[in-house]
Structure formats: structure tokens, C-alpha cells
Amino acid sequence: MILVTGATGQLGRVVIEHLMKQGDAGPVAGLVRDEAKASDLKAKGVDVRVGDYNDVGSLDAAMKGVERVLLISGTEMDAAKSLQQHANIIDAAKRAGVRFIAYTGRAMREPSATETKLMKGHFETEDLIRESGLTYALFRNALYMETIVYFVAKGGYRPGQAATFETDIRLPAGQGKVAYALRSELGEAIANALHQGVGEDHVYTLTAGQAWSFDDVARSLGELSGKPVTYTPIDKATFEAQMLGRGVLEAMARLFSGFYRDILEGQLDEVTPEMERLLGRKPAALEDGLKVLFHL
Ligand code: NAP
Numbered sequence: 001m002i003l004v005t006g007a008t009g010q011l012g013r014v015v016i017e018h019l020m021k022q023g024d025a026g027p028v029a030g031l032v033r034d035e036a037k038a039s040d041l042k043a044k045g046v047d048v049r050v051g052d053y054n055d056v057g058s059l060d061a062a063m064k065g066v067e068r069v070l071l072i073s074g075t076e077m078d079a080a081k082s083l084q085q086h087a088n089i090i091d092a093a094k095r096a097g098v099r100f101i102a103y104t105g106r107a108m109r110e111p112s113a114t115e116t117k118l119m120k121g122h123f124e125t126e127d128l129i130r131e132s133g134l135t136y137a138l139f140r141n142a143l144y145m146e147t148i149v150y151f152v153a154k155g156g157y158r159p160g161q162a163a164t165f166e167t168d169i170r171l172p173a174g175q176g177k178v179a180y181a182l183r184s185e186l187g188e189a190i191a192n193a194l195h196q197g198v199g200e201d202h203v204y205t206l207t208a209g210q211a212w213s214f215d216d217v218a219r220s221l222g223e224l225s226g227k228p229v230t231y232t233p234i235d236k237a238t239f240e241a242q243m244l245g246r247g248v249l250e251a252m253a254r255l256f257s258g259f260y261r262d263i264l265e266g267q268l269d270e271v272t273p274e275m276e277r278l279l280g281r282k283p284a285a286l287e288d289g290l291k292v293l294f295h296l
Pocket of ligand 1: 005006007008009011012032033034037051053054072073074075076085104106141142143144147
């Protein structure tokens with residue numbers, strides 16, 4: 001049996017859906033912290049297990065009879081707490097005699113150079129997995145294409161709202177490029193890799209077939225919408241002052257400017273053929289994704 005954590009989350013749901021489509025994938029269990037959100041999973045035949053990354057006892061109970069675990073990184077914003085949560089899952093897996101663990105981290109060219117603690121935490125989790133002695137797969141996911149909705153939103157974006165975009169995009173990302181991938185395609189690729197089975201330790205870097213700058217994002221949005229859209233690189237201090245001016249908390253403004261710094265420094269522009277191989281087709285290009293995300 002495979003246990004997918006974060007089963008009520010967006011990536012977890014896609015992975016489970018594709019694992020179940022494969023038919024011969026065997027029983028699929030999902031770890032959820034709120035059972036009320038999992039009725040659709042139960043209806044599909046997922047073995048729903050309730051547990052919280054912070055609650056070791058609940059994780060021990062959830063691992064019963066599990067042979068493989070896909071640990072989907074949590075949403076905790078405090079990097080130290082987040083790492084502890086991931087350690088709790090890895091340790092529970094070891095105690096339960098799980099033989100294989102997979103983890104969804106991030107694609108980054110030079111992890112030691114990032115100043116973003118949450119990004120570093122992904123690689124620290126990978127180290128814990130390597131040290132665990134379990135057979136592993138590390139999925140280093142590209143930045144979700146869906147995040148563009150947040151980057152270019154007019155006056156800020158909240159989940160559930162219709163996506164809008166500024167026609168005068170100003171960000172501290174220079175001409176840095178990102179090999180964005182759609183979350184749905186990342187989930188599908190991960191499910192395919194898990195289905196193919198991994199006999200030995202493996203690191204997958206899952207990216208689009210190309211990387212795009214914010215000039216490319218602006219050009220594409222302009223072509224698709226018929227409106228002139230421009231991108232102007234700005235400096236970090238100007239960006240942070242703008243965020244604070246809009247009432248964004250200082251810690252959040254710093255976090256975002258750290259993400260843009262990684263983009264500017266070329267940390268997210270690596271392109272690999274692995275996602276195309278796992279999907280059996282080319283991953284969505286920027287224009288395809290923008291059409292869907294902005295209903296263009
Ligand atoms: P998501 O929709 O927010 O799902 C996160 C899942 O983690 C949810 O199911 C959530 O449970 C679960 N979770 C969080 N804390 C937990 C805890 N303490 N105990 C048990 N479950 C917990 O995020 P996503 O879109 O699926 O993405 C998956 C992960 O990728 C994120 O959590 C984040 O680490 C990372 N991420 C990657 C990118 C990227 O660009 N590659 C961008 C953003 C985030 P609930 O359903 O109960 O909330």
C-alpha cells in the first residue's frame with residue numbers, strides 16, 4: 001500500500017487521482033488532517049487515514065500496513081517547524097517498517113546559495129531522507145505555473161478569485177527565467193514515476209521543456225489578451241516598500257523578495273527532459289498555461 005500525505009491538498013489530489021487511474025497500482029491510502037475534507041476521496045476508494053505532521057502518535061497509527069510513502073511537503077511557513085514536521089513523517093515511516101519514501105521538494109540549481117529558509121528546508125528534508133536508510137525518490141518540482149497568478153495579480157490575488165493581471169508588471173526578478181510546470185502535470189508525472197516503481201534511490205528534477213522570463217510572461221499575456229502588457233525589473237528595496245505600502249507583513253514581503261532573488265539569480269531556470277519522459281508528452285508551455293489560468 002502507498003500512503004500519500006497532503007491528500008486533501010491540490011498536488012496530493014492529482015497524484016492520488018492518477019495513481020487510482022492506473023488500476024494495478026494497488027491500494028492507495030491518503031493522510032489527511034481534516035477528515036471532513038476527505039469525503040470525495042473516501043467515495044473514490046481511498047483508504048483515508050487521519051494524521052497531523054505535528055502529531056507523532058497519529059502518524060504512527062496512519063503508517064500501519066504501509067509499504068511506500070509519498071511525503072508532500074507541508075504548508076508551515078516557519079522553516080524549523082516545517083523541517084520537524086517532515087522529520088516526524090520520515091521517523092514514523094522508519095518505525096513502521098516502510099521500505100520506500102518519496103518527497104516533493106523543489107528544483108533549484110544551487111541550493112546552498114538560496115537565502116530563503118523554506119527553500120533550504122526542502123534540501124534539509126532530502127538529507128534526512130538520505131540519512132534514513134530507506135529507499136527513496138526525490139521529486140524536485142519546478143515552480144508551479146499557477147504562481148504566476150500571484151506574481152502579476154492586480155492588487156493582490158486570493159485563492160478562489162478570478163485571476164487578473166497588471167498590464168504594467170514590476171518585479172525584482174531581473175531577466176531571470178523559470179521553467180514553470182503546471183501543478184496538475186507535476187502530480188501526473190509523480191504518479192507515473194511511482195507507478196513505474198523505483199528500485200533504487202533516484203532524484204527527479206521535474207521542469208518544463210523551456211524556461212521563461214517575466215518579459216516572456218508579459219509578451220504572452222499581451223498576445224493572448226490583445227492588451228499591451230509590459231514588464232519592468234525593479235530593485236528589491238522598491239519592491240519591499242511597495243508590498244509594505246499595500247499592508248503586506250514585513251516577513252511576507254521579505255519572503256517574496258527572496259523568491260524573486262532566486263529567480264533573478266537563475267536558480268529556477270534549469271530544464272530537464274524528465275517530466276516529458278514521465279508524462280509521455282511535452283509539458284505545457286507558458287502560453288498554454290496562461291490561457292487556462294487567466295481564461296484567455
Ligand atoms: P496545498 O494545496 O496547500 O496542500 C498542502 C497539503 O498539506 C494539504 O493537504 C494540507 O492539509 C497538508 N498539510 C499541511 N500541513 C499539514 C499538517 N500539519 N498535517 C497534515 N497535513 C498537512 O499545496 P499543494 O499545491 O498541494 O502543494 C504541495 C506542497 O508543495 C505545499 O504544501 C508546499 O510545501 C509546496 N509548494 C510548492 C510550490 C511550487 O511552486 N512547486 C508552490 C507552493 C507550495 P489541509 O488540506 O488540511 O490544508
